[in-house]
Amino acid sequence: MSTPTSVSLTVRDVHLAFGANNVLRGADLTVQRGATACVIGPSGSGKSTLLRTINRLIEPDRGDVLLDGRSVLRDDPDALRQRVGMVFQQFNLFPHMTVLRNITLALRRLKKLGEDEAVQVARAQLELVGLAGKADARPAHLSGGQQQRVAIARALALRPQVMLFDEATSALDPELVKGVLGVMADLAAAGMTMVVVTHEMGFAREVADTVAFMDAGVVIEAGEPAAVFESPEHPRLRRFLSQVL
Amino acid sequence: MDPLRTLWETFFDWDAMREALPEMLTVGLPNTLILAVSAALLGSVLGMLLAVAGISRTRWLRWPARVYTDVFRGLPAAATILLIGVGLAPLGMQVWGPNPYPLGVLALSLIAAAYIGEIFRSGIQSVEAAQLEGARALGFSWSEAMRLVIIPQGVRRVLPAWVNQLIALIKDSSLVYFLGLLASQRELFRIGQDYAATTGNESALLLAGLCYLALTVPLTHAVNWIDRRLRQGRTVAVAPDDTEPDLVGETDLPTTARRDPR
Numbered sequence: 001m002s003t004p005t006s007v008s009l010t011v012r013d014v015h016l017a018f019g020a021n022n023v024l025r026g027a028d029l030t031v032q033r034g035a036t037a038c039v040i041g042p043s044g045s046g047k048s049t050l051l052r053t054i055n056r057l058i059e060p061d062r063g064d065v066l067l068d069g070r071s072v073l074r075d076d077p078d079a080l081r082q083r084v085g086m087v088f089q090q091f092n093l094f095p096h097m098t099v100l101r102n103i104t105l106a107l108r109r110l111k112k113l114g115e116d117e118a119v120q121v122a123r124a125q126l127e128l129v130g131l132a133g134k135a136d137a138r139p140a141h142l143s144g145g146q147q148q149r150v151a152i153a154r155a156l157a158l159r160p161q162v163m164l165f166d167e168a169t170s171a172l173d174p175e176l177v178k179g180v181l182g183v184m185a186d187l188a189a190a191g192m193t194m195v196v197v198t199h200e201m202g203f204a205r206e207v208a209d210t211v212a213f214m215d216a217g218v219v220i221e222a223g224e225p226a227a228v229f230e231s232p233e234h235p236r237l238r239r240f241l242s243q244v245l
Numbered sequence: 246m247d248p249l250r251t252l253w254e255t256f257f258d259w260d261a262m263r264e265a266l267p268e269m270l271t272v273g274l275p276n277t278l279i280l281a282v283s284a285a286l287l288g289s290v291l292g293m294l295l296a297v298a299g300i301s302r303t304r305w306l307r308w309p310a311r312v313y314t315d316v317f318r319g320l321p322a323a324a325t326i327l328l329i330g331v332g333l334a335p336l337g338m339q340v341w342g343p344n345p346y347p348l349g350v351l352a353l354s355l356i357a358a359a360y361i362g363e364i365f366r367s368g369i370q371s372v373e374a375a376q377l378e379g380a381r382a383l384g385f386s387w388s389e390a391m392r393l394v395i396i397p398q399g400v401r402r403v404l405p406a407w408v409n410q411l412i413a414l415i416k417d418s419s420l421v422y423f424l425g426l427l428a429s430q431r432e433l434f435r436i437g438q439d440y441a442a443t444t445g446n447e448s449a450l451l452l453a454g455l456c457y458l459a460l461t462v463p464l465t466h467a468v469n470w471i472d473r474r475l476r477q478g479r480t481v482a483v484a485p486d487d488t489e490p491d492l493v494g495e496t497d498l499p500t501t502a503r504r505d506p507r
Binding site for chain 1: 375376378379380381382383384385386389393394397398401
């Protein structure tokens, strides 16, 4: 995998309401440089929203997000998003472009690379996710697992310092999940700082340095996977784990 | 006289047609095409601006676009062409002299823009919000995301409706005859009508009609062809050799909770 220059990430007391609906009610999360945090919890607990406040696709009402101790809330959000890669449940590849152009678009327009250099970076990135042969295919011609690996390559091509994964394998057929999780595990092992919202408890247990359990807009328990899975303290977490494991 | 024979001669007088044909092809056809194509270009550019203004979050863009569309879609094309062609004639006189042609193109463009704007807007709005989120997450600004990702997809989806609008435009171009064109500026319909008026025989007008059909019928089929291609393009089966390779992910992961219920 690439050798990212990762940063540490701190989410501090983030609040967000959509009208009367308090989605985040003081969420906290700390991820060491190069570490992986898995965020687990029931549907509607605010996991995906929390992820979107980190790259400011959604602006928090209150609280702070820090990269290497520096608040990102005063940065230009577009510049911030080039530093924070994101992978979505539905891949969000651009269907009217080839796989290669999906990756080179941002390299050329935002990083201002020349055509040749952008193609070179894109091909190298595709190689890393095992899809070098699919550069000229359209996303619709790929399986879900392949599309998601292209989406990961697209995000990584911009050399982000943090990667966010929003239920990256939830939309995949079961037999395709492993390939995507493999790419994510490799990335974690290579020292990328990652926040992974997931229902894959096996992945959380195996790969995460920290597991954070969210419920009703708050991280109510966080710790090493062994501690969270083997000796959960909060009754809400115990109930959740008894249902998913 | 035999009424059927009269009817036949009124519409199918080959000599009258033969007489009108050269002028129809050398003057009428080029003028119709110039009117229709230039109005299509200008109308599409204006239509795109209207579409983007129509979905803007700024009320001061959205609102005027809405009013414009309502007005120009709601007026009869003939009324719009007369209002602009005659109403703006003094202004046109100062800019390009006594030529009514540019005002005719302008009027056709303004009408087409109202319809094309609605077509583009519906296309753009049909693109999933996730596409915008995906582009924004890469660091593209709203306008870059619209220009590079959303609009190209949206326009592609409504190409058939857009071509339909071009067909309407070709037919509407006949209405500029209201503006009193010079002999060399007459389009298909006007030439047919002039011959019909001087000879008292409708054959030349029928010939003009056939010329319109020669333009519009192929376009109608082009619409169907585009539509079919777009449909096929969207549902593509995954090739059977697309199995997930094991060369990535050296880490052997435990199976998921969902697949391994205990």
